Amino acid sequence: MLLSLVLHTYSMRYVLPAAVMMGTAPTYVLAWGAWRLLSAVLPARFYREVDDRLYTIYQSMVLFFFENYTGVQVIIYGDLPKNKENVIYLSNHQCTVDWIIADMLAIRQNALGHVRYVLKDGLKWLPLYGWYFSQHGGVYVKRSAKFNEKEMREKLRAQMKAETPMYLVIFPEGTRYNPEIPKVIADSQSFAEKEGLAILKHVLTPRVKATHVAVDTMKDYLDAVYDVTVAYEGTVDHKGQRKLAPSMTEFLCKECPRVHIFIDRIELKDIPKEQMYMRRWLHERFEIKDKLLIEFYDAKDSKRRNKFPGKSVHSKLSLKKTLPSLLFLGGLTASMLLTESGRKLYVKTWIYGTLIGCLWVSIKP
Numbered sequence: 001m002l003l004s005l006v007l008h009t010y011s012m013r014y015v016l017p018a019a020v021m022m023g024t025a026p027t028y029v030l031a032w033g034a035w036r037l038l039s040a041v042l043p044a045r046f047y048r049e050v051d052d053r054l055y056t057i058y059q060s061m062v063l064f065f066f067e068n069y070t071g072v073q074v075i076i077y078g079d080l081p082k083n084k085e086n087v088i089y090l091s092n093h094q095c096t097v098d099w100i101i102a103d104m105l106a107i108r109q110n111a112l113g114h115v116r117y118v119l120k121d122g123l124k125w126l127p128l129y130g131w132y133f134s135q136h137g138g139v140y141v142k143r144s145a146k147f148n149e150k151e152m153r154e155k156l157r158a159q160m161k162a163e164t165p166m167y168l169v170i171f172p173e174g175t176r177y178n179p180e181i182p183k184v185i186a187d188s189q190s191f192a193e194k195e196g197l198a199i200l201k202h203v204l205t206p207r208v209k210a211t212h213v214a215v216d217t218m219k220d221y222l223d224a225v226y227d228v229t230v231a232y233e234g235t236v237d238h239k240g241q242r243k244l245a246p247s248m249t250e251f252l253c254k255e256c257p258r259v260h261i262f263i264d265r266i267e268l269k270d271i272p273k274e275q276m277y278m279r280r281w282l283h284e285r286f287e288i289k290d291k292l293l294i295e296f297y298d299a300k301d302s303k304r305r306n307k308f309p310g311k312s313v314h315s316k317l318s319l320k321k322t323l324p325s326l327l328f329l330g331g332l333t334a335s336m337l338l339t340e341s342g343r344k345l346y347v348k349t350w351i352y353g354t355l356i357g358c359l360w361v362s363i364k365p
Contacts (some may be wrong), residue, residue, distance in 0.1 A: 014252035017065035024329040025128050026349035028058050032132065033353075036356035041217050044162035048137075052113030052165065055136055057325045058134040059103050064322035066100050069252045074104055074315045077308045078263035084111040085223035086166045088214050090282075092203045092229055092289050094178070095245035098174075101230050101261060102169045107321060114165040118210050123363040127350070131357025136163055139210075140361070143174055147209050156217045166221065168214055172206035172282060179242045197283050200295035202242065206286045208279040214277070215271060223264045229289045231296045235308050242297055244322060262292055262308045 025252065032054050037046040091103055099117065106112045116137040124130040124140045132139065135269055141147055159166060170316040178184060197205065217227070235243045236257060244357050246256045272278045299305045336342035 001122045007162050010168045013254065014249045017043070017252045020064055020076065020326070020330060024061065024333045025057070025352065026346050027329060028054070028263070028334040029128050029132060029353050030248075030345070030349055031332075032135075036135070045164075048100060048162050048164050051083075051136060054113075055115075056113035057127070057328065058320045059115070060107065060325035061229065061329050062100070063102060063103055063112075063317065064319075064326045065081045065252060066097075067104065067302045068319055068322055070256070072251070072254075072256055073258040074317070075106075075258055075307075076105075076263065076315050077261065077310050077312045080105060080263045081109065081265065083107055084114065084165065086114075086218070087168070087224050088218070088222060089167060089226045089228060090211065091171055092178050092286075092293075093167070093173045094230070095176060095232070096248045097246060097251045097256075097259075098114050098171065098230060099107050099169070100248075101259065102167070103230070104259075104317075105224060105226075105261065105263070106167050108315060111165070111167050114167040116159075116164075116166065116168050118170045118214070122337070125358060127354040128357060131353075131360055134361055134364075137341060139168075141210055143207075149209070149213050152213050153217050154209065156214065160221050166218065168218075170210055170214060172208070172211050173204040175201070175204070177204050178244060180244050192283075197280075199286050200286060200290045202297065203286050203290050206282050206283050208275060209301065211282055212275045212278050213313060215268070219273075222268055222318070224235060224240055225262040227266055227285050227288075229238065229262040229292050229308070231260045231293060231308070232256050233260065236297055238297070247260075258306075258314075260296065260306075260308055264288075282329065 026146045032051065035046070035050050035054065039050065060126060061279050066072070089105075091098060091101070101271065102115055103112060108114045116139070118139045118141055122142045124134060126133075137155075137159050139152050141152060154170075173188075185204065189199045192199050192205045199246045215222070228291065237243050248355070272281050288296075295304060296306065296308060333346075336346055
């Protein structure tokens with residue numbers, strides 16, 4: 001019985017991180033909301049500067065759990081600039097942890113507060129988070145024919161007008177690569193074949209619309225595009241078949257020993273401007289990703305598996321980058337919950353913050 005209890009407790013290792021990350025959300029939203037009201041009469045760039053600092057605090061706390069708590073080894077290949085840049089970040093997409101990988105790279109450039117996402121439209125209904133991501137500069141988009149190009153351009157232009165630093169994360173595949181849903185993979189490959197494009201094995205055929213709108217709208221604002229390929233070690237079964245990449249829960253349960261990240265920094269001048277040519281260029285970039293992942297998962301020489309080619313760096317994130325944020329937000333939340341009035345405010349923030357957020361995103365993009 002004692003052994004069963006120990007095993008059960010071990011399997012619940014994600015509970016503490018999840019409780020802290022979700023539990024501090026109302027505290028964070030209250031702090032952000034107070035600044036939003038105070039900055040209403042100030043130029044937009046002043047609001048953005050403090051908002052980016054607040055976002056850095058929260059996401060640093062998140063990274064404490066995803067890096068320091070899990071003890072995962074982050075292995076970086078390619079050229080990650082040390083300095084901040086205005087960039088579009090393009091990556092393959094296979095699990096919810098992919099969102100955190102962008103944070104892992106951004107914090108190593110001291111650009112964590114600049115991260116903004118192009119998100120699936122349905123995510124805007126997330127309690128508290130959905131509304132806030134939009135306010136922080138995130139862009140919600142619908143797929144296929146429902147994609148609203150004008151809306152996205154207006155949102156990006158507003159960010160540029162406010163001189164907002166941009167680390168815009170886009171997953172061009174549009175949905176996750178999931179080996180447990182072969183129909184999605186087969187449909188993607190059939191579409192590529194129909195369009196005369198190379199058939200990809202470990203990634204889906206990318207969609208170009210969001211990438212084209214982002215590059216075209218911000219072409220004079222950006223420094224570069226980061227083409228990022230991510231692989232999670234341990235996602236191959238005993239038969240050598242690719243398994244599902246770890247979920248956030250599994251990652252927090254320390255079920256991913258190493259994450260491999262390959263970065264290719266691309267100059268804007270090397271990217272075609274016209275959408276039809278950019279579509280071909282983007283597919284070629286995903287062909288490169290596919291070759292990297294084939295080498296990672298399927299190399300005949302076992303010594304070449306579970307790594308990308310070229311030099312790599314084991315990048316360990318210092319506790320100084322993350323622990324202060326955890327203590328700060330955790331302390332504020334604990335202080336609020338110690339008093340009856342604080343607990344009432346906490347609950348009301350969850351309830352009314354969610355309702356106001358849902359109303360807001362239903363009215364504004």
